[in-house]
Amino acid sequence: MIEFKQITRNKLLLVLFSCILTLFLSNRANSQNTTTLAQNFLNINYGGNYYATMLEADRFYKQGDLQKAKQIQKQVKPDFPEPDPVPAAESDLAKLDGTAKQYWDTANQAIQEDPDDDDEVDARIFEPLESLVDNYPQFVPGHILLADTYDLYGAEDEALSTIEIAAEKYPERNDVLDKRIELLLAYDQPLEASIAAREFAYSYPESPKSAAYQSDANEYFQKYQKQLKSKVTTSSILGGIGQAAIGNEEQGLSLGQMLLQGESATGEAIANSYKAQSSMVSDGTQLEYIRGIGNKLAELMGRDEFEYEFNIINDPTPNALALPGGKIFFHTGMLELMDSEAELAGVMAHEVAHAVLSHGYKKLGESAIANTGTNLLSGLAGDRATSVAEVGSTLLDKQFSRDKEKQADVLGIRVLDAGGYSADGLYNVMAKLAQLEGKGNIAKSLLSSHPASETRMEYLEELIQTKGYNRYGYEGVEAYRNVFPR
Secondary structure (H helix, E strand, O other), rough: OOOOOOOOOOOOOOOOOOOOOOOOOOOOOOOOOOHHHHHHHHHHHHHOOHHHHHHHHHHHOOOOOOHHHHHHHHOOOOOOOOOOOOOEOOOOOHHHHHEEEEHHHHHHHHHHHHHOOOOHHHHHHHHHHHHHHHHHOOEHHHHHHHHHHHOOOOOOHHHHHHHHHHHHHHHOHHHHHHHHHHHHOOOOHHHHHHHHHHHHHHHOOOOHHHHHHHHHHHHHHHHHHHHHHHHHOOOOOHOOOOOEOOOOOEEEEEEHHHHHHHHHHHHHHHHHHHHOOOOEEOOOOHHHHHHHHHHHHHHOOOOOOOOOOEEEEEEOOOEEEOOOOOOOEEEEEHHHHOHHHHHHHHHHHHHHHHHOOOHHHHHHHHHHHHHHHHHHHOOOOOOOOOOOOHHHHHOOOOOOOOHHHHHHHHHHHHHHHHHHEOHHHHHHHHHHHHHHHHHEEEEEEEOOOOOOOHHHHHHHHHHHHHHHOOOOEEOOHHHHHHHHHH
């Protein structure tokens, strides 16, 4: 057998709720709470004049003097380090040196000859192609051919990993996206294909192929729903292994029934259950404020078929989560952690992106098919001793895989910038959480399946710079503090 490099897939964790930011207190002996820690971080790291400076910059921004607003913000915002340059994508082999051409020609000749010996295949095909990709990453056809060749020899994991690395380096390339979608469909992953197509369509709306990819995304999503329906109806989960309360303990929907009703209906049923058994904030001013921002960002993303909801839960942990169909929840602890509308919009855009890209619905479908619905939904209604809040705390121990978090970051920051906000709004929130992670009474802030705050900050820095997003837009300090005073 050919010895291929083993590329471990992230196990997609079987959970329902999406949460990008979760902090759990473990040392009860320390009486200092998360809000106090957050304020200490502001005093130490941002300095007493940070938000006062942002407030001054906002005044010039509103007057249309964007250059003056930027000049003021730069007084307290440190410059990001320059990212490692990504070489410009290249498709013309003639523009590379002779070694690249030798790698390419050797591999292609061997592929045509189709050797039977495994060692010869490895030496004549995979080694030169891997060397080509490693040493000339800008040569996009090399990535595509390597992925195709892995696929030809039955190495599914390696084929997907190769094309996903190329997509991360050159996300704007249609040929890379097309090959990624082709492989995902070949490996019976229509929802992943839908997410990839939708991510491109919404991240590059100016592309002449954007509308076609959005149409393709809808087609692949429908294929996934048919596939899911078939699996649900032939499995045990349709019989009601767990009931999701919809505000009345005597009524409910089984997990299977929810899935059959579709993405929006699934999210609505679970959101109603969550609201029915949680301490919800009813302050009209606060709800109107976050809903206005949320709807503004959602309009820039798409998925007009969703009925978006933006809610606040009375909970001191700094947390935000997205349910299928655009049902977004913020904890009061997260709102206390933030200090500007740009920061709120940064987290909001990330969460809405999770919903737009169907990440939560995907998790739920996988959980159902894996027959874990009992664990996911038990206690939501039938067990009176178990509240949905308690179940939610258990579910939040698991989060989205790193690639899904990056997908939500890419789309979320694009929309944040398009909305006129400072593009580092989410970055600033992550900076605060990074400080909290080091505190002794915090067990974990971002769990094992989620990129650590500092690692996440490095990626966000690179994303903002390489895309040319504006860090010096509207901060909205006064507007935010009028609604959530300090």
